[in-house]
Amino acid sequence: MNETMVTVVGNAATSADYRTTQSGVPAVRFRLAATVRRFDQASGSWTDAYTNFFTVWAWRQLAENVAASVSxxxxxxxxxxxxxxxxxxxxxxxLDPTIDATAVGHDLGWGTAAFHRMSRLKPSFADPGPPDAGRTDPRRTDPGGAAAGRAPDAGEAGERQPVLTPDLG
Known part of the structure; x- marks a missing residue:
């Protein structure tokens, strides 16, 4: 396959425009501005040279996450x-350079971010078996665990807890 894969560093120039296709697939579009910076020997400082603009498209779960995360x-x-x-x-x-995004993220060189994993798992009340069946309990070796005065999690007192199973349908 002869596709041109690129990684572009820039700033969101427009808000994320969220939509769904006629077949119900989530999509988002926004413009990305990537400004070239050059060192000016005469002044001894960095200056902006020119800006390239890209139309970025994201699809499916990436589209939903971009719409919720990018300003x-x-x-x-x-x-x-x-x-x-x-x-x-x-x-x-x-000429409109367009990027069909496979990944979008914040540039942490300019600030911090808090990541929140999206889960497509549905809870079910299947019995996972006894807590020590082939598994070790991290609370028994964790200094911040129950022995250190931490309140027990729900389920530690013996009540049934939901087990996450993949939603395949």
Whole structure:
């Protein structure tokens, strides 16, 4: 396969425009501005040279996560397939570099982030078996565990807890 994969570092230039396709697939689109910086020998400082703009598309779960996480101006890293769309607008030829994103993340060189894993697991009340059946209990070796005065988690007193199983349907 001869696809051009790129990683672009830039800032979100527009808000994430969330939509669903006619077949119900989530999609999000936003513009990414990547400004080239150069060191100016004469002044001894960094200056902005020019800015490239990319239209970024994300699909499915990535689209939902981008829509919930990305705001205008935030520094991002985007990885995906580069396509250059060509069309005519008002009699002029327009080239629109588009990235079909496979990954989008915040650039932690400019700030901090808190990651929240999305789970597609559904709870079921299957019996996982006795707590020590082939497993070790980390609370018994963890200095911050129950022996250190930590309140027991729900389920430690013997009540049944839901077991997470994958939603395959």
């Amino acid at each position: 205008i101006g935030e520094p991002l890293l985007v990885r995906g397939r580069l396509r250059v769309r060509e069309y005519e607008k008002e009699g002029a030829r327009v």
